[in-house]
Amino acid sequence: MNDSLTRLKNAVRDVPDFPIPGIVFKDITPILADPKLLATAVEWFADQARGQGVDAVVGIDARGFIFSGAVAHALGVGLVPVRKKGKLPWKTESVRYALEYGENELQIHQDAFAAAKRVCIVDDLLATGGTALAAARLAEKAGGEVAGFAFLIELRFLKGREKLAAYPVASAIAY
Numbered sequence: 187m188n189d190s191l192t193r194l195k196n197a198v199r200d201v202p203d204f205p206i207p208g209i210v211f212k213d214i215t216p217i218l219a220d221p222k223l224l225a226t227a228v229e230w231f232a233d234q235a236r237g238q239g240v241d242a243v244v245g246i247d248a249r250g251f252i253f254s255g256a257v258a259h260a261l262g263v264g265l266v267p268v269r270k271k272g273k274l275p276w277k278t279e280s281v282r283y284a285l286e287y288g289e290n291e292l293q294i295h296q297d298a299f300a301a302a303k304r305v306c307i308v309d310d311l312l313a314t315g316g317t318a319l320a321a322a323r324l325a326e327k328a329g330g331e332v333a334g335f336a337f338l339i340e341l342r343f344l345k346g347r348e349k350l351a352a353y354p355v356a357s358a359i360a361y
């Protein structure tokens with residue numbers, strides 16, 4: 187890992203038992219608050235997306251939005267949001283997926299890829315991969331082509347990468 191990624195990793199704050207007992211939450215707000223670290227993170231994402239040869243960035247609700255807008259701007263491409271159910275105002279495609287407890291539903295606008303097709307999907311963290319896989323299915327339902335994924339953090343022990351085996355996956359920091 188190079189020095190700048192080590193500095194990113196050192197800034198991630200572990201918060202035990204949030205939001206529920208047994209989860210160690212990876213808090214990225216110390217990275218966001220530091221201009222140099224934020225720039226490093228955005229540049230890392232932009233390098234991944236550029237390498238995947240994309241013409242749009244897909245951001246996942248909600249922490250994925252923090253990076254995806256900046257990355258799309260850096261590449262000079264557009265941003266497509268994947269949102270939690272009920273947030274998008276136009277006609278949508280939906281995918282439901284299982285969480286550890288219960289289930290979740292994500293949506294994308296049906297016309298999201300009218301202007302662009304090949305996308306990099308951006309989120310802050312890859313855990314089990316359920317959220318990311320649902321975002322890929324949504325992008326494909328709406329006519330997009332998933333070039334790959336980029337995550338600031340990967341929790342390797344949860345094996346999300348295996349769920350995304352059909353796609354290139356990049357992560358800046360792994361645990």
Ligand code: AMP
Binds near residue numbers: 309317
């Ligand atoms: P998953 O679908 O299991 O890969 O979960 C990924 C989503 O949940 C991402 O959008 C993350 O923001 C969030 N998430 C899951 N586990 C954590 C964690 N330990 N710390 C911070 N965010 C997490």
